[in-house]
Amino acid sequence: MRNIFLILTIAFLLSSCVGNDTVILKQSIGKINKVMVVAKISDWTGDVGQEVRNSFGELMVGLPQPEHFLSVSQVAPNGFSSMMKASRNILIITEAKNEAFTVKKNVFAQPQTIVYVQAKDDESIIKLFQKHKNEIKNIFIDSDIQFTQRIFSKDKIDNSQYKTLSNLGVTFTIPKKFKTVDDTGEFLWLRNHLMSGIAKTGSNNILVYSIPLSDETQISDNIVAVRDSIGKKFIPGSDPETMHMITEEAYTPFTFDAIIDGKKAYETRGKWEVKNDFMAGPFLNYTVIDKKNNRLIIFEGFTYAPSVSKRAFVFELEAIAKSMKIN
CATH class of the missing domain: 3.30.379 (Chitobiase; domain 2)
Structure with missing residues (x-):
C-alpha cells in the first residue's frame, strides 16, 4: 500500500510539472x-x-x-x-x-x-x-x-533621505555601502570606502547636481568646465586653500552620445586629479538633458584606488548612473 501511494505521489508531481510547463x-x-x-x-x-x-x-x-x-x-x-x-x-x-x-x-x-x-x-x-x-x-x-x-x-538606499535627490526629483539604485559626505539640497556627494587589498585607502564616489539648460549645442563642449567649477567649489584637497579636484590637464576626456531614462545625454570618461597634489584617478560623467524642467542633471562617479585595477569600480558607477529616473 505504501509503495502504491509513493508511486501515485510521484506521478502527480511529474504531471504537475509537465502540465505547468x-x-x-x-x-x-x-x-x-x-x-x-x-x-x-x-x-x-x-x-x-x-x-x-x-x-x-x-x-x-x-x-x-x-x-x-x-x-x-x-x-x-x-x-x-x-x-x-x-x-x-x-x-x-x-x-x-x-x-x-x-x-x-x-x-x-x-x-x-x-x-x-x-x-x-x-x-x-x-x-x-x-x-x-x-x-x-x-x-x-x-x-x-x-x-x-x-x-x-536588494540592499539599496532610500532616495528620499537625501535633500538633493528629493529637490531635483531624481532617483537611483544605489547600494547602502555608499555613505553621505555632503548633501546641501543642490549638491550630493556619496562615498564608498574600498576595504580590500591595497585599495583599502581608496574610495568610490558619486556626485549628483543640476545646472540650467541654456545653449543645447554647447553642452558637450562645456562638460569639463562645469565639472572643474564643481570641483573647485565642493571637492577640496588636503589643503582647501590651494587644492581641489580638476580634470587632468595632460589627458583629454572622451565624450560619447548616450541615453539615460529615455533622454538624450552625454557620457564623458577621463581622469581627475587634485590640483597641487598627487591624488588622481578615473571619472565617469553623465550629463542628461531634462528639457521638461529646462536643466541638465549631472551624475558623476570618480574612483581613487591606488595600485589596483579600477575597471570594476568604474563599472559599478556606470550601473548606478544608468539606473537614473527623473520625475
Whole structure:
C-alpha cells in the first residue's frame, strides 16, 4: 500500500510539472565583464579567435592602466560541460550552412545571455562577427549592467533621505555601502570606502547636481568646465586653500552620445586629479538633458584606488548612473 501511494505521489508531481510547463533554471555564474567563448580550438587559435580577442580587447577609456571592457576565455564544444553552461555571458561560434546571428536569454541558467554566431566557414564567420561586433559587445555590457542593478536593488538606499535627490526629483539604485559626505539640497556627494587589498585607502564616489539648460549645442563642449567649477567649489584637497579636484590637464576626456531614462545625454570618461597634489584617478560623467524642467542633471562617479585595477569600480558607477529616473 505504501509503495502504491509513493508511486501515485510521484506521478502527480511529474504531471504537475509537465502540465505547468515549468522549468527551474540554475543560478548563473561568472564574473562581471567576462565572456565565455565556445569555439573549436583551431578557430580560437586562428583568425576567428584573433578577431574575437581584438573586438573584445578594446581598452576602457579614462583608466590610468590599460584594462579591457570585456575579458574572454575559451572552451571547446566538447568541453562545454553543464558547469560551463551555467556561465552568465556566453558567445557560441559554430560552422553551419545557414548564416545566423541570434541572441537568447536564460537557456541553461538565469540570468544568462547567449549570443550565437554561425556561418559556413572562417571567412564568413569573421565577416558576420565584424558586422555585429559593437552590438555583441553592448549586449554583454548591458546584460552585466542589469545584473549589477538587480544586486544593488536588494540592499539599496532610500532616495528620499537625501535633500538633493528629493529637490531635483531624481532617483537611483544605489547600494547602502555608499555613505553621505555632503548633501546641501543642490549638491550630493556619496562615498564608498574600498576595504580590500591595497585599495583599502581608496574610495568610490558619486556626485549628483543640476545646472540650467541654456545653449543645447554647447553642452558637450562645456562638460569639463562645469565639472572643474564643481570641483573647485565642493571637492577640496588636503589643503582647501590651494587644492581641489580638476580634470587632468595632460589627458583629454572622451565624450560619447548616450541615453539615460529615455533622454538624450552625454557620457564623458577621463581622469581627475587634485590640483597641487598627487591624488588622481578615473571619472565617469553623465550629463542628461531634462528639457521638461529646462536643466541638465549631472551624475558623476570618480574612483581613487591606488595600485589596483579600477575597471570594476568604474563599472559599478556606470550601473548606478544608468539606473537614473527623473520625475
